[in-house]
Amino acid sequence: MNRTDALDMVRESISSVIPGADVAALAPDDAFREALDMDSLDFLSFVEVLSERSGIRIEDEDTPRLTTLSGSADFLVARTR
Amino acid sequence: MAEFTMPSLGADMDEGTLVEWLVGPGDLVRRGDPVAVVETAKSTIEVECFDTGTMTKLLVEPGTTVPVGTPLALIGPAGERRPAPHAPEKGEPSEPVEPRTPPEPPSPPPEPAPVPASPAARPPGHVDAGPLVRHLAEQSDVDLGTLHGSGPGGRVTRTDVEHAAAARTGAGPPRARVTPLARRLAAELGVDPATVRGTGRQSAVHASDVRRAAPGPSAPAPPASAAPGPPSAARPAEDRAAAMRRAIAGLMSRANRDxxxxxxxxxxxxxxxxxxxxxxxxxxxxxxxxxxxxxxxxxxxxxxxxxxxxxxxxxxxxxxxxxxxxxxxxxxxxxxxxxxxxxxxxxxxxxxxxxxxxxxxxxxxxxxxxxxxxxxxxxxxxxxxxxxxxxxxxxxxxxxxxxxxxxxxxxxxxxxxxxxxxxxxxxxxxxxxxxxxxxxxxxxxxxxxxxxxxxxxxxx
Structure with a gap:
C-alpha cells in the first residue's frame, strides 16, 4: 500500500466511525482522538474498521502508533510492505 | 379497556412529543413491544407497551406534544376487536410472513376496526399521500414508502395503492411487515428492508433487526447531514440542545437540593x-x-x-x-x-x-x-x-x-x-x-x- 492510499484509508475509517467528523480539517500530526472527541468505544471501532479494510490484524500493543493520521498511515505502509 | 399513556421516561420529563406510531389500530400488542416513538427534551425513545391486547384506537397524532400521563391510545383485550379483513389474507398460503394479521383463528370480525382520528400513522412528510389513501394503504397492507406516486408532485393516489394491492395479491409472496421506524432507519443505514430477517410478530421487521442487518461501521459513511447527535424529529437542533441543558439542569438541581x-x-x-x-x-x-x-x-x-x-x-x-x-x-x-x-x-x-x-x-x-x-x-x-x-x-x-x-x-x-x-x-x-x-x-x-x-x- 502506498502512503496516499494509506492516508485515505485512515481518513475514511475515521469518518465511518464518527459520521460528520471534519476529517479534512485534521492536520497529519494532529492527535485525532482528542481533536474529534473519540472515546475508547469509538477508537475500538476505528481499529476494527481499519483492520478490516487493510487486512492487517492490529493488536492492542499497536494502538499507540495510531494517534495521528500520519502515524497511522506509516503503520499501515510498514505492515503491508 | 387499558389506556396507553405518555410514559414518564425519567424524573426530568414533564411532557413528550409523539413522533411516530409503530403499530396501527387492530394490531395485537404484547407487554414490552415497542409501540410508539416519543421525543423528550433529551432523546428520541422507542416506548414499549405495558399491556397485552389489541390496539383499538390511537388518540394522539404524530407531532403532538402532551404531558406525561396523557392517554395516547386505547388497548382492548386481545381479540376483542379485530381489524377488517383485507384482500391479501384470502388464499394466502399459511406462511409465517403474513402481514398485518393477528395470530388469532380467523373469524368474521364483530365490527370493523375503528378508524383512528387521523389515519396518518406515519410521520408527517414521510410520504406525500392524503389520509384516505393512507387508510386504504393500511387496509390493503401496501407500504406507501415503496410506491411511486403518479399524482401531482409525486403524490400517491388511490389508484397507485389499488394497483399495488392488486399486483401483490396476484403474484409474489406477501412481504414481511416493516415498521415505519425500521423503514426509515433502513434508509438511513442503506439497508434493504426486504432482505432483513424480522424478529417481530409474524416476522415483522423492527428497527433492531435493521440495525443488526446494517453493515456496521465498515459501511460507507453516511452523508454529514445525516450525522451528529440524535435525529430531531420535532425540534431544530439548537432548541434541542437548550432543552437537553434545561432537562439536565432540572434533574441535577433536584439531586443537589433533595x-x-x-x-x-x-x-x-x-x-x-x-x-x-x-x-x-x-x-x-x-x-x-x-x-x-x-x-x-x-x-x-x-x-x-x-x-x-x-x-x-x-x-x-x-x-x-x-x-x-x-x-x-x-x-x-x-x-x-x-x-x-x-x-x-x-x-x-x-x-x-x-x-x-x-x-x-x-x-x-x-x-x-x-x-x-x-x-x-x-x-x-x-x-x-x-x-x-x-x-x-x-x-x-x-x-x-x-x-x-x-x-x-x-x-x-x-x-x-x-x-x-x-x-x-x-x-x-x-x-x-x-x-x-x-x-x-x-x-x-x-x-x-x-x-x-x-x-x-x-x-x-
Missing amino acids: IPHYHLSTTVDMAAATDWLHEHNRRSPIGERLLPAALLLKAAALAAREVPELNGFWADDHFTAGEGVHLGVAVSLRGGGLVAPALRHADTLALPRLMNALKDLVTRARTGRLRGSEVSGATITVTDLGDQGVETVFGVIHPPQVALVGFGRVTDRPCAVDGLLGVRPVVTATLSADHRATDGAVGSRYLTAVARLLQKPEHL
Whole structure:
C-alpha cells in the first residue's frame, strides 16, 4: 500500500466511525482522538474498521502508533510492505 | 379497556412529543413491544407497551406534544376487536410472513376496526399521500414508502395503492411487515428492508433487526447531514440542545437540593484485570475485544447485587429495592449533553455480551434510538470518565436512584506491593450515595466489593 492510499484509508475509517467528523480539517500530526472527541468505544471501532479494510490484524500493543493520521498511515505502509 | 399513556421516561420529563406510531389500530400488542416513538427534551425513545391486547384506537397524532400521563391510545383485550379483513389474507398460503394479521383463528370480525382520528400513522412528510389513501394503504397492507406516486408532485393516489394491492395479491409472496421506524432507519443505514430477517410478530421487521442487518461501521459513511447527535424529529437542533441543558439542569438541581450525598473513594489495583484483558484481546478477533469499561461495569453491577441497599429508588420517604440490576451508563453525546440509559440485568451478562450491549447502547444513545425501559429503568448509574483523562469522579446521583458509581482513568502509579515499591495500573472508584437511604458503612461494603471483584477478572 502506498502512503496516499494509506492516508485515505485512515481518513475514511475515521469518518465511518464518527459520521460528520471534519476529517479534512485534521492536520497529519494532529492527535485525532482528542481533536474529534473519540472515546475508547469509538477508537475500538476505528481499529476494527481499519483492520478490516487493510487486512492487517492490529493488536492492542499497536494502538499507540495510531494517534495521528500520519502515524497511522506509516503503520499501515510498514505492515503491508 | 387499558389506556396507553405518555410514559414518564425519567424524573426530568414533564411532557413528550409523539413522533411516530409503530403499530396501527387492530394490531395485537404484547407487554414490552415497542409501540410508539416519543421525543423528550433529551432523546428520541422507542416506548414499549405495558399491556397485552389489541390496539383499538390511537388518540394522539404524530407531532403532538402532551404531558406525561396523557392517554395516547386505547388497548382492548386481545381479540376483542379485530381489524377488517383485507384482500391479501384470502388464499394466502399459511406462511409465517403474513402481514398485518393477528395470530388469532380467523373469524368474521364483530365490527370493523375503528378508524383512528387521523389515519396518518406515519410521520408527517414521510410520504406525500392524503389520509384516505393512507387508510386504504393500511387496509390493503401496501407500504406507501415503496410506491411511486403518479399524482401531482409525486403524490400517491388511490389508484397507485389499488394497483399495488392488486399486483401483490396476484403474484409474489406477501412481504414481511416493516415498521415505519425500521423503514426509515433502513434508509438511513442503506439497508434493504426486504432482505432483513424480522424478529417481530409474524416476522415483522423492527428497527433492531435493521440495525443488526446494517453493515456496521465498515459501511460507507453516511452523508454529514445525516450525522451528529440524535435525529430531531420535532425540534431544530439548537432548541434541542437548550432543552437537553434545561432537562439536565432540572434533574441535577433536584439531586443537589433533595439528596444529602455522601462520597467515598478507593483505589483499585487493576493489574490482574489489565493482564487478563490483554490476554483475552490477544486471543480474540477485533470485533470481540473488550475494553476496561466492560470489566468495570460488570464489577459495578455484581457489587450492586451484593449490596442491594444501593440498587433502587428513594421515593416517598422510603427506599424501594430495584427488581434486578439495571446499570445506568452515562453516555456523553457528541453535540453536548448526556444520557444515562440502562444496561438491563447487567449483572447477569457475560463480558462479551455486556460489551456488545454497551456498544449497542452507546450507538443508540448517540443516534437517538433508545427504548423507554432503557431510559427510565436504571437502578444505579455508573459514570466512567477515564476516556476524558481524569482520575476521580465526584458524581451527582440521578434521582430517584440512590447511588452513582464513578471510575476514572486506569493509570500506572507507584504502589506498595509485597513490601516493595512497584508500578501498577490502578483506577480510582468512587461512590456518591444518598444518605437518606444508606450510611457510609453500606457504601464502603459496595466499593470494597467492586475492588475485590476486579481482582478476579476471569469470574466477572
